[in-house]
Amino acid sequence: MENRIVYVAGDNVVTSLGLTTAENVENILAEQTGIKYYEDGAIYPEPFMASRIDDATLASHPLWKELSNYHRLEKMMIISAADAINRSGVDASSSRTAFVFSSTKGNIDLLANSSQLNRDAELMEMALRVARFFHSDNRPYVISNACISGVLAVMLGQRLLKSGLYDNVVLIGGDTITEFVVSGFMSFKSVSPNPCKPYDKNRDGLSMGEGAATMVLTVDKSLVKDARPVMVAGGASSNDANHISGPSRTGYELNLAIRSAMDDAELTPEQIDLVDMHGTATVYNDEMESKALDLAGLADRPLLSLKGYFGHTLGASGLIESVLCVESMRRQMQYRTLGYSELGVPVQVNVTTETKPAQLNNILKTASGFGGCNAAVVFSTENKGSRQYATGRGKITHECVVSGKKIEVDGKVVFDGSSAEDYATFIRSAFKAISEPYMKFSKMDDLCKLGVTAVEYLLQNDDLHSRYKEEEVSMLLANRFSSLETDCNHQRIIDDREFYQPSPAVFVYTLANIVMGEICIRRKFKGENLFIIDSELNKERMLELASFSLTTGTAKAVITGWVDFFGEEYSAHIYLVEDL
Amino acid sequence: MEELISNLKVQLVESLNLEDVTPAEIDTEAPLFGDGGLGLDSIDALEIIILLEKHYGLHIGDPKEGKNIFYSVRTLAEYITANQK
Numbered sequence: 001m002e003n004r005i006v007y008v009a010g011d012n013v014v015t016s017l018g019l020t021t022a023e024n025v026e027n028i029l030a031e032q033t034g035i036k037y038y039e040d041g042a043i044y045p046e047p048f049m050a051s052r053i054d055d056a057t058l059a060s061h062p063l064w065k066e067l068s069n070y071h072r073l074e075k076m077m078i079i080s081a082a083d084a085i086n087r088s089g090v091d092a093s094s095s096r097t098a099f100v101f102s103s104t105k106g107n108i109d110l111l112a113n114s115s116q117l118n119r120d121a122e123l124m125e126m127a128l129r130v131a132r133f134f135h136s137d138n139r140p141y142v143i144s145n146a147c148i149s150g151v152l153a154v155m156l157g158q159r160l161l162k163s164g165l166y167d168n169v170v171l172i173g174g175d176t177i178t179e180f181v182v183s184g185f186m187s188f189k190s191v192s193p194n195p196c197k198p199y200d201k202n203r204d205g206l207s208m209g210e211g212a213a214t215m216v217l218t219v220d221k222s223l224v225k226d227a228r229p230v231m232v233a234g235g236a237s238s239n240d241a242n243h244i245s246g247p248s249r250t251g252y253e254l255n256l257a258i259r260s261a262m263d264d265a266e267l268t269p270e271q272i273d274l275v276d277m278h279g280t281a282t283v284y285n286d287e288m289e290s291k292a293l294d295l296a297g298l299a300d301r302p303l304l305s306l307k308g309y310f311g312h313t314l315g316a317s318g319l320i321e322s323v324l325c326v327e328s329m330r331r332q333m334q335y336r337t338l339g340y341s342e343l344g345v346p347v348q349v350n351v352t353t354e355t356k357p358a359q360l361n362n363i364l365k366t367a368s369g370f371g372g373c374n375a376a377v378v379f380s381t382e383n384k385g386s387r388q389y390a391t392g393r394g395k396i397t398h399e400c401v402v403s404g405k406k407i408e409v410d411g412k413v414v415f416d417g418s419s420a421e422d423y424a425t426f427i428r429s430a431f432k433a434i435s436e437p438y439m440k441f442s443k444m445d446d447l448c449k450l451g452v453t454a455v456e457y458l459l460q461n462d463d464l465h466s467r468y469k470e471e472e473v474s475m476l477l478a479n480r481f482s483s484l485e486t487d488c489n490h491q492r493i494i495d496d497r498e499f500y501q502p503s504p505a506v507f508v509y510t511l512a513n514i515v516m517g518e519i520c521i522r523r524k525f526k527g528e529n530l531f532i533i534d535s536e537l538n539k540e541r542m543l544e545l546a547s548f549s550l551t552t553g554t555a556k557a558v559i560t561g562w563v564d565f566f567g568e569e570y571s572a573h574i575y576l577v578e579d580l
Numbered sequence: 581m582e583e584l585i586s587n588l589k590v591q592l593v594e595s596l597n598l599e600d601v602t603p604a605e606i607d608t609e610a611p612l613f614g615d616g617g618l619g620l621d622s623i624d625a626l627e628i629i630i631l632l633e634k635h636y637g638l639h640i641g642d643p644k645e646g647k648n649i650f651y652s653v654r655t656l657a658e659y660i661t662a663n664q665k
Contacts, residue, residue: 187626188626189626189642243621243622244623245622245623246621246622428599437600439598439600439618439619441599442597442598442599442600443596443597499634501630501633501634503627503630504623504626504627505596505597505623505624505626505627508623
């Protein structure tokens, strides 16, 4: 089979620094920040720093008048995607063009002070509305995997093209500043009162940001106008299996993702010209990243964080920053890590301190997020990466179905909780029937209890560790409602103005991928992680994605399938897929 | 003090969702965090800060300040007694 090469054909970034890639880069080269001081009670009762996009700027965009029926985030995404698609020359409406979305919270602002769920708050609805604007009939891929979503979008885009499933992919990422997310991050006490200072001795937390980005990928080289085309050469992800909010103590797992991405790209650490990490400027994230860089043999490579320019843009951040890395390769200009002045991480890393011309042929981009997830991708002007991401690899060896109050494994009822009066009683007794006491279980939200219990039954006779290493087991789950059940709980807490006290123990579960984090902690799995949103269980799609993971050579087994919980409705259908 | 200690145990079980532990089972002197004792984590520490604010009107701005205060139920109770107006 021919080696399909994945090119970046067009892109766009929308942040407080501008509505195009060029506007953003001009501001970054001029070392301007978009992080400002706000007093806005609609977002948070006390003053805060953030990077927000001025609505008047958005309204000045020529497309704005056509977008009155769309929610604010969708407008940002459409403005971004229209520009990128236009620049790329790719036919967005073609059946050969896939849309991949990355967002942590989508239109979550629709939950505020509302007694009934607006369906547009569902991530798939948001994705369909945006994809239809571009006349795409393909079912979009919607990634909601905390702060690594944007990097995973690049990784997935590369795989969808290399496998031959599509010829073009439009990656669209976006997240907005809302009361929902600001109150949550504030409850974690992880927001700095100042513009953030990545890797710095005096760093004291992140800055919130909002934005959208689009990257159009293609295998059709004739569409690429750059003199030195930039290619997506590699991608990988991993899980810490340590804690749902705190990063790994060692950085070992991010290092695994970095090494796999470099392997995929067929590059050695010495060939990496720059590493753009998550660099949120929280004490523990930056510390962990420095250790991971060291383990991956990259401690001496120039290290960049872009958070000082437009803050942490959540599920969009990986894509926004990837586009800006690609543009820095085109311009051969290295950015300064704004906010950094004196090294404050345990490993002697080489943080960029000036804006200057530099030879940039290979850039590694990473992200890490809640749920213990990590991801890395490699952009290159030289190396193509020759791995083929095949479909059809792997066989289902076991499956577990939780529906109603019954649990079935391989077609046999293994637990019948029909007498349980409600879900809480059912799931608790089901878990206790199979597991020794586990302190973390009672703290989990309903979605996580469902997923953890289903996997407990799936693997009851075989914990996989006798046959596989911890990094050889991947997690790849999907659902429709994301974390909406817990999202509504968090929203109820912040709608209460009398005792305004957002709960970190609730907020941490407002990310669907936390269920994979809990499973990875419980079962000590450190392989790839990908959580997608779909309208219903699409077995074929999940098996395709599982096959990609098995093709990497790192994964030998994949736990995949469906785990969904909202209101009275819940179900889990989990498969063990092995590379036999 | 004894009443405060038993109230605190009830509040801890409730606000930290410690379903498998009864208030009476919590050892007043044992470490709350890390291995042994209750095995609480960083999210629990943030929830204890909220608990102190909600039930006792006490404000701890920086979670790091809490390290010694949160050592055991006893140290928590002593902190509350010393700081409550």
